[in-house]
Amino acid sequence: MNPSLANFILSKTPKSILHPAPTMNTAIPLNTGATIPALGLGTWQSAPGEVKKAVVHAIEAGYRHIDCAFCYQNEDEVGEALQDVISRGIVKREDLFITSKLWCTFHTRVEEGLQKSLDLLKTPYVDLYLMHWPVPMNPKGNHPLFPKLEDGSRDIDHSTTHVQTWKNLEKLIQTHPERVKAIGVANYSVKYLEKLLAQATIVPAANQIENHPLLPQQEVVDFCKAKGIHITAYSPLGSTGSPLFKDEAVNEVAKKHNVGPGTVLLSYHLARNSSVLAKSVTPARIDENRKLIVLDAEDMQKLESIHKNGITRFVYPPFGVNCGFPDKPDGIDLSG
Numbered sequence: 422m423n424p425s426l427a428n429f430i431l432s433k434t435p436k437s438i439l440h441p442a443p444t445m446n447t448a449i450p451l452n453t454g455a456t457i458p459a460l461g462l463g464t465w466q467s468a469p470g471e472v473k474k475a476v477v478h479a480i481e482a483g484y485r486h487i488d489c490a491f492c493y494q495n496e497d498e499v500g501e502a503l504q505d506v507i508s509r510g511i512v513k514r515e516d517l518f519i520t521s522k523l524w525c526t527f528h529t530r531v532e533e534g535l536q537k538s539l540d541l542l543k544t545p546y547v548d549l550y551l552m553h554w555p556v557p558m559n560p561k562g563n564h565p566l567f568p569k570l571e572d573g574s575r576d577i578d579h580s581t582t583h584v585q586t587w588k589n590l591e592k593l594i595q596t597h598p599e600r601v602k603a604i605g606v607a608n609y610s611v612k613y614l615e616k617l618l619a620q621a622t623i624v625p626a627a628n629q630i631e632n633h634p635l636l637p638q639q640e641v642v643d644f645c646k647a648k649g650i651h652i653t654a655y656s657p658l659g660s661t662g663s664p665l666f667k668d669e670a671v672n673e674v675a676k677k678h679n680v681g682p683g684t685v686l687l688s689y690h691l692a693r694n695s696s697v698l699a700k701s702v703t704p705a706r707i708d709e710n711r712k713l714i715v716l717d718a719e720d721m722q723k724l725e726s727i728h729k730n731g732i733t734r735f736v737y738p739p740f741g742v743n744c745g746f747p748d749k750p751d752g753i754d755l756s757g
């Protein structure tokens with residue numbers, strides 16, 4: 422074809438045909454060769470009695486990615502939901518992407534931690550197993566999940582390190598590839614990632630971090646991109662009560678595209694080539710959150726301007742640990 426004719430046709434072709442618009446199940450590549458669906462249903466703080474219905478509803482509505490964790494204490498019900506939709510033929514296990522996370526009191530017992538989640542979730546394998554925080558806690562303390570010292574502070578296990586935990590996870594995937602398809606981390610700053618990568622033989626497939634226009638964490642996102650580590654964004658709506666729905670700039674972008682603020686907050690991550698987790702136990706919201714759009718450079722510029730007046734981190738548990746994030750300098754350094 423005449424090159425100028427080809428250019429003419431290209432110039433008249435809508436951008437969405439050249440670059441298909443992302444959907445909730447757009448497959449984003451991981452460094453393992455597998456892919457992760459762009460949108461996942463979050464399950465943190467989804468109460469027992471509600472979470473089964475939420476997961477069943479989500480999967481029936483087309484979600485294929487469910488984010489779970491042992492410490493959410495609801496994996497048993499999530500497992501009931503998975504069993505339900507699989508037994509009714511709504512979906513096959515291999516069409517789902519299930520993430521679970523190793524809790525802090527299990528850093529020295531990774532196989533036990535994984536098996537507990539597999540049993541609760543009633544699944545033979547997880548697609549991604551993450552170290553939930555780079556913070557080992559006492560496995561023999563006064564509580565199985567949140568052990569505390571007499572002064573009320575969290576009981577940190579100083580006899581091991583997050584790097585050793587990673588080595589335990591590397592061994593786990595090598596010895597049990599049928600039970601865990603990929604390993605990754607969560608809540609890792611650049612500082613902790615540098616320490617981990619210096620001794621790792623497997624590069625984490627993903628780093629799940631709090632991420633939204635009020636906490637872009639560009640330094641972590643750029644570092645992970647350079648190392649081939651996929652970013653999954655958590656608390657994209659600002660966590661409990663979705664406070665970011667009220668943000669003025671988010672609402673301006675939403676108005677321009679005639680969509681709700683949630684669509685803008687979730688689509689922001691697709692523009693950054695990250696996957697994103699949205700939690701809801703409300704069927705109408707689970708449906709609404711499926712809508713994603715392509716944001717343009719002007720939209721992204723507006724969203725990127727939000728944090729210029731100060732960032733907000735909504736999730737930071739009282740470990741008393743400095744996890745290496747510049748906005749949280751207090752606490753002990755466990756980077757190793």
Ligand SMILES: NC(=O)C1=CN([C@@H]2O[C@H](COP(=O)(O)OP(=O)(O)OC[C@H]3O[C@@H](n4cnc5c(N)ncnc54)[C@H](OP(=O)(O)O)[C@@H]3O)[C@@H](O)[C@H]2O)C=CC1
Pocket residue numbers: 462463464465466488489553607608629630654655656657658659660661662663666683698699700701702703706707709710736
């Ligand atoms: N690795 C980690 O350490 C962490 C991982 N995560 C993961 O990320 C997921 C998402 O983050 P999370 O902190 O839960 O917060 P989100 O940013 O997903 O916000 C959840 C809140 O927004 C509400 N909501 C959801 N959709 C809508 C909507 N369309 N309109 C209005 N309100 C809405 C929910 O209410 P309701 O449910 O009542 O509808 C809930 O109160 C978690 O559930 C978890 O799976 C989160 C934090 C830390």
Ligand SMILES: O=C[C@H](O)[C@@H](O)[C@@H](O)[C@H](O)C(=O)O
Pocket residue numbers: 465490492736737738739
């Ligand atoms: O995934 C969600 C969060 O990380 C959550 O697991 C922690 O904040 C936990 O409740 C804690 O208090 O340490």
